[in-house]
Amino acid sequence: MADLAELKAMIERTLPGAEVEVIDEGGGDHLRAIVAAPQFDGMSRLDQHRAVRAAVKPRFDDGSIHALSIETTALGSG
């Protein structure tokens, strides 16, 4: 069972300044991360998703997360 607060913290640590929300979509192992980060400006969607996945990789590796849906937007690029 993944700890949503921990995942949020892991993403925030990797992406300082990001606005992060982590939601359980059912069962504790299907999660959704919604991340708006200044670092995403100019990054491809693939790289944005890779960054989020890298932040929570230990929880993928230990099986706490089975599936992670990711929504990313660049923050403050206007």
Place this chain on the structure above:
Amino acid sequence: MPADPALKQQLETAIAENEVLLLMKGTPDTPRCGFSLRVVGVLDQLGVEYGAIDVLPVLQPLREVTTELSEWQTFPQLYVNGQLVGGCDIVEEMLSSGELADLLGVEQPEAPSAPEPQRILPGGSQQSPPMQLG
């Protein structure tokens, strides 16, 4: 642990030989996960032909291969013209934005939407029999 070189070679060949290649859990006729089902649905909406590989028989070794090849370790994965496009989230976003239709050189479907989760798709657009690696 380095990825299995023979498996990696098989995947590289499949990517090179298929303009559109879907690595999925199950087959287009019988998807084994909701995300794979959704990507099949997107490709059907776009009416493109594609190759499909069922990753389930080689799941862990293939994760190692795609990690090395594409820095991506979950499935489904959609490759177009030799490049990873992404998983279900990215594919659905690009369908909505019109980018995917552009990339594939097809018309943007009217009112694109994600398929209903319960709908079992016949895998209509896929051109070749589902492939397996390993």
